Amino acid sequence: xxxxxxxxxxxxxxxLLDWPQYNVSGILTADSYELAVSRAIDFQPHIALVxxxxxxxxxxxxxxxxxxxxxxxxxxxxxxxxxxxxxRRAMRAGARDYLLKPINAKxxxxxxxxxxxxxxxxxxxxxxxxxxxxxxxxxxxxxxxSRITNKMxxxxxxxxxxxLSLTGIAEMLNMSSKYIGRMFLQDTGIKxxxxxxxxxxxxxxxxIENSQEKISVVASMVGYxxxxxxxxxxxxxxxxxxxxxxxxESGVESPxxxxxxxxxxxxxxxxxxx
Numbered sequence: 001x002x003x004x005x006x007x008x009x010x011x012x013x014x015x016l017l018d019w020p021q022y023n024v025s026g027i028l029t030a031d032s033y034e035l036a037v038s039r040a041i042d043f044q045p046h047i048a049l050v051x052x053x054x055x056x057x058x059x060x061x062x063x064x065x066x067x068x069x070x071x072x073x074x075x076x077x078x079x080x081x082x083x084x085x086x087x088r089r090a091m092r093a094g095a096r097d098y099l100l101k102p103i104n105a106k107x108x109x110x111x112x113x114x115x116x117x118x119x120x121x122x123x124x125x126x127x128x129x130x131x132x133x134x135x136x137x138x139x140x141x142x143x144x145x146s147r148i149t150n151k152m153x154x155x156x157x158x159x160x161x162x163x164l165s166l167t168g169i170a171e172m173l174n175m176s177s178k179y180i181g182r183m184f185l186q187d188t189g190i191k192x193x194x195x196x197x198x199x200x201x202x203x204x205x206x207x208i209e210n211s212q213e214k215i216s217v218v219a220s221m222v223g224y225x226x227x228x229x230x231x232x233x234x235x236x237x238x239x240x241x242x243x244x245x246x247x248x249e250s251g252v253e254s255p256x257x258x259x260x261x262x263x264x265x266x267x268x269x270x271x272x273x274x
Contacts, residue, residue, distance in 0.1 A: 001027070001028040001029070001030060001036065001039060001040060001043070001045040001047070001048040001049070001073075002014075002027060002028070002029050002030070002048075002049045003029075003030045003031075003033075003035075003036035003048060003049070003050045003051060003054060003059070003062065004029075004030075004031065004049075004050075004051040004054075004078070005031050005032070005051060005053070005054060005055045006031070007029065007031060009051070009078075009101070009103075010027075010029035010031075012102075012103070013049065013103055013108070014027050016103065016105045016108055017105065017108060017109055017112065022112055022113075022116055022122070023116075023122060024047075028043055028045060031055065032054060032055040032056045033054045033055065033056035033057035033061075033062055034056055036048075036050070036054065036062055037062065037065065037066065040066050040071060040073065041069070041071075044071065044072075044073070045073050046073065046074065046115075046120060047073065047074050047076070047112070047115055048066075048073045048074070048075050048076070049076050049077075049078055049099070050062055050063060050075055050076070050077050050078065050095070051077070051078050051079070051101075052077055052078065052079040052086050052090065053079070059077050059078075059079075059090060060077065060086065060089045060090040060092075060093045060095070061093070063075045063077065063090060063093040063094050063095050064093035064094060067093065067094040074096050074115045074119045074120075075090075075094060075095040075096060076095060076096055076097045076098070076099060076111050077090040077095045077097075077098050077099075078098070078099050078100075078101050078103065079098065079099075079100065079101060080100075080101045088221070091161070096111075096114075096115070096119075096158065097111050097114075097158065099111065110154070110157065113154055114154045114155070114157060114158040117151055117154055117155070118154070118155055118158060118172065135153060136199070136202050137195055137198040137199050137202065138188055138190075138195075145187055145188070146183065146187050148173070148175075148180055148183050148184070148187075149183065149184055149187040149188060151173060152169055152173075152180060152184055152192065153195075155169050155172060156195070156196055156199055157199070160196065160199055160200050160203065160222060160223050161221060161222060161223050162223060163223065163225075164196060164223065166180065166181050166192050166193070169192075180192075197233055197237070198237065200222040200223055200224075200233075201222075201233060201234055201237040201238065203221075203222050204218055204219070204221075204222045204230070204234060204242070205238070205245065207221060207222070208242055208245055208246050209245070209246075215227075215230075215231075215242045215243060215246075218230075218242065219231075230242075
């Protein structure tokens with residue numbers, strides 16, 4: 001189901017992907033809060049894309065309402081700006097992810113594939129032709145990685161905000177943690193724990209650069225309950241502190257500051273990616 005006040009948004013999203021190849025047999029649309037509630041109750045959609053500013057109510061309220069009624073729908077909220085107060089509110093209501101409008105086909109596909117793998121226990125279509133993307137940590141095309149590694153990466157993207165471990169992922173995949181850990185290392189050249197930390201650091205940098213959230217809030221938003229651990233990992237990865245990065249982005253001079261690009265290059269070299 002696509003719940004958005006503009007019918008054009010629903011039409012556009014329907015044409016962005018080849019939905020049937022993911023076994024999506026039908027797409028409902030709703031242009032108001034009330035209609036979305038009615039159609040969700042009647043048709044029990046597996047997946048729902050919900051705009052944050054619905055007519056008659058907010059998207060996060062709709063998510064909370066429907067989840068409170070017992071629907072097992074996987075929700076993704078959509079919005080025109082990266083307002084992290086709204087995003088956090090939607091996540092707390094039970095949304096799984098957030099997509100910035102206008103909707104990007106690659107980001108939509110990534111969300112859909114995470115949902116198919118993790119929540120709906122489905123299989124992804126075999127890839128042919130053009131590559132769908134490059135991993136931000138490994139800097140390799142996803143098509144060059146094994147199916148198990150891709151599943152693990154998709155789970156990280158969906159759950160990095162929470163406590164996540166190799167054991168937990170093994171349970172999701174019904175596999176041995178030693179086996180998938182060995183496969184991940186063999187496939188990527190780094191341990192899973194190093195990948196998870198690197199992905200969280202990349203997301204933390206994005207939050208620091210694009211929001212005014214306190215560093216402690218950023219830490220919690222990328223899965224850290226202990227602020228000191230976040231500071232240590234961020235400094236080790238970027239060779240600068242989170243506060244120094246924010247000062248740099250704000251135009252405050254910092255003579256000893258590495259550029260982010262140089263910092264990432266050093267970090268990648270340290271974990272054996274270069």
